Amino acid sequence: MSSDETFNELHWQHDLLGSIEVGLAVLDKQFNVLVWNQFMENHSGILPSQIRGKCLFDFFKEIDRDWFQRKAEPVFNLRSSAFMIWEQRPYLFKFESNRPITSASEHMFQNVTVFPLTSLNDQVEQICLVVYDVTDEALGKLQIQRLNETLENMSRVDGLTGLYNRRFWEEQFNLEYKRSKRAGHPASLIMLDIDHFKRVNDTYGHPGGDDVIKMLARIIKKSVRETDVCGRYGGEEFAILLPDTTAKQARIVAERIRKLAEHVPVEHEEHTIVFTVSLGIAELQDSYQQPLVWLEKADQALYEAKESGRNRVCISPS
The missing domain is CATH 3.30.70.270 (Reverse transcriptase/Diguanylate cyclase domain)
Known part of the structure; x- marks a missing residue:
């Protein structure tokens, strides 16, 4: 592959990572950040150049390191994906809501999928975090829950x-x-x-x-x-x-x-x-x-x- 072809491939890959409406972060076994897409940059305010090659936990103190390592262990060792849903944990990354003025929440509710990335030698050396903004869905469900609680209280x-x-x-x-x-x-x-x-x-x-x-x-x-x-x-x-x-x-x-x-x-x-x-x-x-x-x-x-x-x-x- 020529250098021009390589550059073009890297360019469209960069555009793809920047245009999708989900967060992507790739981590190695030491939880150093290898990929940090536009979504993660926009919501964290951290440039890829600032975080690439550095430990994720140094930038996000709200993440319980022991808990996250336990979640990641079967992804590395068993090649099985892990899931984190907002009902159990409202967010992994403490990002502000997209609509801080009109939203009823100050933070972004998130669903997160962690899946293994297999290298050429068939080993899992990296994992990928996919972060979904589910704030609208979460607020809608919470509003229904509050309404049901109000109605139940009124009935009693x-x-x-x-x-x-x-x-x-x-x-x-x-x-x-x-x-x-x-x-x-x-x-x-x-x-x-x-x-x-x-x-x-x-x-x-x-x-x-x-x-x-x-x-x-x-x-x-x-x-x-x-x-x-x-x-x-x-x-x-x-x-x-x-x-x-x-x-x-x-x-x-x-x-x-x-x-x-x-x-x-x-x-x-x-x-x-x-x-x-x-x-x-x-x-x-x-x-x-x-x-x-x-x-x-x-x-x-x-x-x-x-x-x-x-x-x-x-x-x-x-």
Whole structure:
């Protein structure tokens, strides 16, 4: 082949490497860079002349050297390709997004393929990294995931209070009933509602009633543990499931809620609304053959609290 032919071949190879819309980097066994195409130059800001013959890890500190060497080992030794997908690792090279202003991501999401390059003596002395920009695909998938999470959360949460809605709370209640019965652990249930709530609505309108409900929900959240399951059971009625809790321990929580409700007024427009709550407690018993029995016991204790004067806590007898 003449020198002109050799030059022409090198020229079109250079044009080809520069025009493709993927990153190409060829590394030897010491992970020194042998080829660095236009894509890699554009996104890294590193010229081929600056990085050629030098170790990749000296330029990209974000790459875990031990991890990458483990990924490359079977490519060199077994001649099998390796793959890195953005779901497992968002990127190999920390390149900025192509559209830093309009993109929802500051970095480029990447899929990377590593495949062996066989020399004339049939040995794998080099590997090639192919870097794909999958930012649009990744952001689309992440957006769908976030939307699904939002929809799932909306299906579980009461819009007014931020507590679980009745349907989801009952699902958790049934699961806890089975778990506690199987393990023999104590568990207690608190049912509560706002005293004379109809009077609140009649006096201040439904917006005033909603403000009272939201205040009680905040008080409940403040008074319980992360492991407790709180829900708006309906209207002004709430339910709190307390795993690994005796009725005596649940009473402490119930009294905390009752006292806070009594002493935290609600400011609605130009009015101050004072309200109280009544609470009923039932501890899970071996004799309860279904979760509905447990729920009815707590409801009966709540009814007793109402009938005996309101603004109080009653415990269901064992």
